[in-house]
Amino acid sequence: MLAVGLLLVAAALTLNGYVTGVTGETHAAPPATGRPSAELARARRGGPVLNLTAGAPSSARPAGRTVALTFDDGPDPTWTPRVLDVLRKHGAKATFFTVGSKVAQYPELARRIVAEGHELGNHTYTHADLASVPGWRLRLELSLTQKALAGATGLHTTLARPPYSSTPAAITVPQWDGMRSLAAEGYLVALTDLDTRDWARPGTDRIAASALPSQGRGAIVMMHDSGGDRRQTVEGLDRVLTELSGRGYRAVTVTGALGMPSAHRQADAMDRFAGTVLNTAQRTAGAFTGALSWVLFAAGALTLARLTFFAVLAWVHARRTRGGKRRKGRAPVWSAPPPVTVIVPAYNEAAGIQATVRSLVETDYQGEVEVLVVDDGSTDDTAALAAALGHAGVRVIRRPNGGKPAALNTGITQARHELIIMVDGDTVFEPPTIGRLVRQLADPSVGAVSGNTKVGNRRGMIGRWQHMEYVIGFNLDRRAFELLDCMATVPGAIGAFRRSALVALGGVSSDTLAEDTDLTMALCRFGWRVVYEERALAWTEAPTSLGQLWKQRYRWCYGTLQAMWKHRRAVLERGPFGRRCLGYLAMFQMVLPLLAPVVDLMAVYRTALGDPLPVVAVWAGFVVAQALTGWYALRLDGERASALWVLPLQQFVYRQLMYLVVIQSVATAVLGVRLRWHTIRREGTFGGAASVPQG
Known part of the structure; x- marks a missing residue:
């Protein structure tokens, strides 16, 4: 297609x-x-x-x-x-x-x-x-x-x-x-x-x-x-x-x-027919090219406007959180640290499960922490390795393979506490992370808290590209989403929830392949606030090959489309979530990526047709705008600005991979094909770590 x-x-x-x-x-x-x-x-x-x-x-x-x-x-x-x-x-x-x-x-x-x-x-x-x-x-x-x-x-x-x-x-x-x-x-x-x-x-x-x-x-x-x-x-x-x-x-x-x-x-009749086809094709091509030029101009303007607008909102968010305020007034605080249950759904996570569990029990959180490792029918030693650590606060629950939502629901059922934190089996927390997540739940209007996911294996080019995407495309956006009341996703790698809210929703749904996005949208529609805690850091293992990255993003994108379709009625409901969140996702994660191949073709077309300098100037302008936004995002996250050197290279491989994923996902959805869960091979980035990464 x-x-x-x-x-x-x-x-x-x-x-x-x-x-x-x-x-x-x-x-x-x-x-x-x-x-x-x-x-x-x-x-x-x-x-x-x-x-x-x-x-x-x-x-x-x-x-x-x-x-x-x-x-x-x-x-x-x-x-x-x-x-x-x-x-x-x-x-x-x-x-x-x-x-x-x-x-x-x-x-x-x-x-x-x-x-x-x-x-x-x-x-x-x-x-x-x-x-x-x-x-x-x-x-x-x-x-x-x-x-x-x-x-x-x-x-x-x-x-x-x-x-x-x-x-x-x-x-x-x-x-x-x-x-x-x-x-x-x-x-x-x-x-x-x-x-x-x-x-x-x-x-x-x-x-x-x-x-x-x-x-x-x-x-x-x-x-x-x-x-x-x-x-x-x-x-x-x-x-x-x-x-x-x-x-x-x-x-x-x-x-x-x-x-x-x-x-x-x-x-003769054949020449008249061929001429009619030629004339019609030329007029159609001219009208299409003209319309496409305007569409691409609008897409470029929207992209620049989004970068600027989100950078401004991130600045506002940073000022508010620096002062310890959320919206109006000072944020509520707990009188005493409440107990917390941490659920770790795990399927064939032997490479990193011990590092994950170790990071959870080595937390500096002063309240009680219950860790539930839900082994979802792993075919490796995931359950045995988790149990071998011998920590008193860690329980390993074995169940037949039923998928990540089923594993999470098992953990929710077995949890003894109201506050629940979910973490993937390839992710490690920094010691202050649990406390920082729980702090936001002191506000009774908050139903979920998104943490700040960091790429732990960022040495290779693919890892560096994902590091920039996480900082700019995920964490910077979440600052803006909190202010706009339209948080789309609390990532499965790090998120805190109220158990009562999850139970009221019927648990984690298995209707989509993006259970975290589906759950976040359901919470927002149910009236809960979803906030972002940028200081709650979790280090995750990103895919190390283009094939593995493709599988992961294909599942994410397809699952997001499923969640958008499932919650489409939110557009007609009261409140800003439906129109802002679904409108944003439709424009910037569906429509514009679908136009991206045409942007590349138009660049080649303009370069071949005339002076290539305008094309180079536009491309350089977008890279500069993205670099400025990236610099500010890195600064907010306390990351080194030297990582920006990969941004120009990102335009020639990573960008094409991402829009091809969107195209395949949309085509799969339109054709009605049911996508199965894609398992990513774990490299054990934190498997040999004696302690948790710091900063």
């Missing part, structure tokens, strides 16, 4: 890029290299219409007192109708050498040109310089233009004019070679006698003067109906036709001026 979607987007961008990669009328003519042949020398002295299809080149010019007005580079939605109005006013006919891409964009103008008796010529599809393109590109330009004409008018044309051409005397050797290639495709080449150079906007007087033949001669006159402001051309055309009428001239098409049959030929 992703490949097909990106292929369609790439095709649209490629077509639009090919069409819009037009140089313009002021393109410098190629240098006159090489010696002219005898044929070219004769052509330079001949008439403006060249027939190179026969053995020997021949040329022709209009009869006396006959003018063939020609207009290049259109049709244009602004100026072509004005030119046609002036021609109709004077009863004149003209030949329009059209650019195929503009015919595809404005087919109604091509039809009007034909309907009013004018003639069409081929001016290539993208205004390409035929003197400098390879043969395949020349043939493609001509063929696409013929298809665009067939789709718009049902006609082909036998007339062609190379872009950047002028009078026969100005033909260069490369241009001559291009004209021979035109002739090989069956075209009659129409140059000009009088080049008004109106593209330079020299003034109405000069345009009119340069378009008038002298001494009753016939002439082909070159003007333009597109490519910029053509007001002077329209005014000059009206003056020229008035003057020509007074001198007894007639204004006709190129073939009419030569006494030839019309250049129009009926296109």
